[in-house]
Amino acid sequence: MAKVVAIDLGSNTCRAIEYDCATGSFGRECERIVKTADRMHETGLIDEGAVERVIAALKEADALFDLKKTPYHAVTTAAMRMAKNSDEVLDRIAGETGVRFEVIDADREAFYALTAARARLAELGMSAESLCMIDIGGGSTEVIFYQKGETVSKSFPIGIVTVAQQCEDPEEIRTFVQLQLLREVYIFVDTYIITKGRPLTFVMTAGTPTTIAAFLQGMTYDSYDPTKINGYRLSRPDCEKALQELLALDEMTRTLYVGVGREALIVAGIVIVELFYEVLDYNDAIVIDDGVREGVAIAFCEEGEH
Structure with missing residues (x-):
């Protein structure tokens, strides 16, 4: 091939x-x-x-x-x-x-996301050997730990589409996610860290963190440049800043930054991202544009998948 x-x-x-x-x-x-x-x-x-x-x-x-x-x-x-x-x-x-x-x-979804992120981190000259990674999708969120060649992951049934369609504003989203998700995530995360130790690096992939990173650098949806996203360090205060600035924009202007049909989704996504900073107890994260799609491509070549 x-x-x-x-x-x-x-x-x-x-x-x-x-x-x-x-x-x-x-x-x-x-x-x-x-x-x-x-x-x-x-x-x-x-x-x-x-x-x-x-x-x-x-x-x-x-x-x-x-x-x-x-x-x-x-x-x-x-x-x-x-x-x-x-x-x-x-x-x-x-x-x-x-x-x-x-x-x-x-598990396979987590494998592909991790494969892509580790490949990109290596290309950027960043360590890819001790990671906590979250992949926030439309219908689920994967939490992935990778240390010493071992992967432990769990998928949680909450994502930006399902949340945005059930909640009206950021506070309602926060309450909804806390009730639906946080206890299970806390148990999974605490159990892992107690037994395996806390990974050195926190990584975020998928549309929400990449959109936040792009917005904070002044990129619109059409001028999005993944080379300026990969390796970007995103803090929790950065997320809150992006949320408040996006909410202050009129709908047409907001669409220029986040894309048509994503206006409500990005608000839900940012709130979910902020809550994961809290649960995982990291100060900042490395944002990676590559995700499941890229991991599938790499594995397709390396494993000869069909």
Whole structure:
């Protein structure tokens, strides 16, 4: 294999990227907000609108990468794991686009996210051997510990889409997340740290921390530059600053920074990020743009996955 394509269909976005196995470099990419988990908390189903958005995004990816001729690996995560109609939806997507997805479990999702983050940290000359990492998605959040070559992870059923659709403002989001999530996270984190010790480095991936880092550097959604995101150090006060400044903007201006359809989601995401600083007891985090999509590409080449 020379070049491969990795596709990650999450609870909010569909992301695809080209990867050169020989050089270890990423190439063309595309990303679309598809809101796979839209209203799933009400019905337990992936609705017709979400399916149509996913199909449109995949047709766009096919036009860019020619997926009928290019090796690809497509994975999908929390929304498809939880939806009652996931088999039916995936069959329809395959029928209309030719793209067949593998529904991966939380451990595999954590593996891919960690693979991508460690590769990027190494490229940046940063230590990748003792990490606590969170990956905040649309429908779930993964907490991943990596030390001495051992990975311990757990997925929690809360994400920016599901929270944003059930809460109106930051205080309501805080209360909701604290009731739904924090006790379980505290138990998992405390048990790990007591038995294994606290990792040296705190890492955040996925759309919320990368959007915060971009906003604080003055980037708009269209001028987003991952090279200025990877390795960015983000503190909890930075998150609060970004939240207050974003809330002070009118909706049109806010959209310029966070993207169409993400205005409410980013508020939920920032509140969730702030709560994880509290639970994990770190002062700052290293932000990494690479996520499951990039990890799938790397593993595809290294393991010859199909």
